[in-house]
Amino acid sequence: MLKAENIHVDLGRKTILHGIDLAAHAGRVTAIIGPNGSGKTTLMRALTGEIAFQGSATLNGVDIAGAQPWQLAAMRGVLPQSATLAFPFTVHEVVRLGLTSGIMGADGGDLVIEALKAVDLGGFEARFYQELSGGEQQRVQLARVLCQVWEPLLNDVPRFLFLDEPVSSLDIKHQLQIMRIAADYAARGGGVLAIMHDLNLTAAFADHVVLISDGRVFAAGKPPDVLTSGNLERVYDCPMRIGSAPDGNGMLVLPDLAAAQPIDHQNHASGDWNDATSGR
Ligand SMILES: Nc1ncnc2c1ncn2[C@@H]1O[C@H](COP(=O)(O)OP(=O)(O)OP(=O)(O)O)[C@@H](O)[C@H]1O
Ligand SMILES: [Mg+2]
Known part of the structure; x- marks a missing residue:
């Protein structure tokens, strides 16, 4: 279990987090x-x-603050929001970085291949990471994280995936594929903490949702209790409509386009962008 109490963070001269509780x-x-x-x-x-x-x-x-890096690396893998590489690594080399020596044994070669297959990148091993598309790079990074904590349980202790916007660059098929990997990891006993912007994927895949606003927890609980139009409108400053999926299974979370603020063309400096998009 991941348990955080009263987390405060200052960055520069600003307080960014004001006492966050999360489990x-x-x-x-x-x-x-x-x-x-x-x-x-x-x-x-x-x-x-x-x-x-x-x-x-x-x-x-x-204790996360006092733990050794190797201790944390054995228990959790981290997918950062963005990852740039300065050197021309191949895909295989990037994914291999996830292997924690001493835990996997052998050279983990099979696991690299398995992890790449899991993210639909079978056959990409010899490609250069820098020559991949944004979504392909994101999936390589996820394969690296999976390699690190492949088994959701280590000696019966759950491991965790920390994923910062894991599907932000992905097409719809791969969004689903990655969310299914996350859900399957949890179903097999691991833990998943994922930062999400897609509220529909959140509704479909999350068991527990923590809604953050200005460095504080605004609401936390099951998706239908947190993803209410009232909560979302307050926090995102956008009119929202909550409905159910056409087959009645699950929620739909949509912006209320009719109620959304129209663009004020009169006060728009030149309207150039509009001309450009309409081809005029
Ligand atoms: N190193 C830093 N120094 C100073 N301020 C920072 C630093 N990193 C982030 N911030 C500020 O902290 C606030 C929160 O940033 P954070 O990256 O946690 O946001 P986020 O919720 O992940 O946003 P996004 O959805 O855009 O990824 C922002 O106002 C940001 O400008
Ligand atoms: Mg972020």
Whole structure:
């Protein structure tokens, strides 16, 4: 279990997180949602031990701030929001970085291939990472994380995937594929903490949702209790409609286009962008 209490983070001279409480249980997909700049990535960086914070955070009872890097690496894998590589690594080399020596045994070669297949990149091993598309690179990074914590349980102790916007660059098929990997990881006993912007995927795949606003938890609970039009309108400043899927299974979360603020063309400086898009 991941347990965080009263997390405060200061970056520069600004307080970014103002006392966040969060619990992410093994066996569940926990989604963190919230607007740009609300503090989601900062929270994840604190909970992965990457940045200093005040408050208490434990992963399976281990104090995150005081743990050794190898201790954390054995228990959780981290997919950052963006990852750039300075050197011309092949896909195989990037995914191999996820193998934690001493845990996998052998050279983990088969696991690299397996992980790449899992993210639909079978056959990409020899390609150069920098020559891949944005979505392909994102899936390579996920394969690297999967390689690191392939088995959701290590000696019966749950491992965790920390995923910062894992599907942000992906097409619809691969969004589903990656969310299914996350859900399957949780179903097999691991834990998943995923930052999401897609509210429909959140409704479909999350067991628990934490809605962040201005560095504070605005609401937390099951998707139907958190993804209400009232909560979302307040936090995202956007009129929303909540409905059910056409087959009656699951929720639909949509912006209310009719109620959304129209663009004020009179006060738009030149209207150039509109001319450009209409080809005039
Ligand atoms: N290194 C830093 N120094 C100063 N301020 C920072 C730093 N990193 C982030 N911030 C600020 O902290 C706030 C939260 O940033 P964070 O990256 O956590 O947002 P987020 O919720 O992940 O947003 P997004 O959805 O755009 O990824 C922002 O206002 C950002 O400008
Ligand atoms: Mg972010």
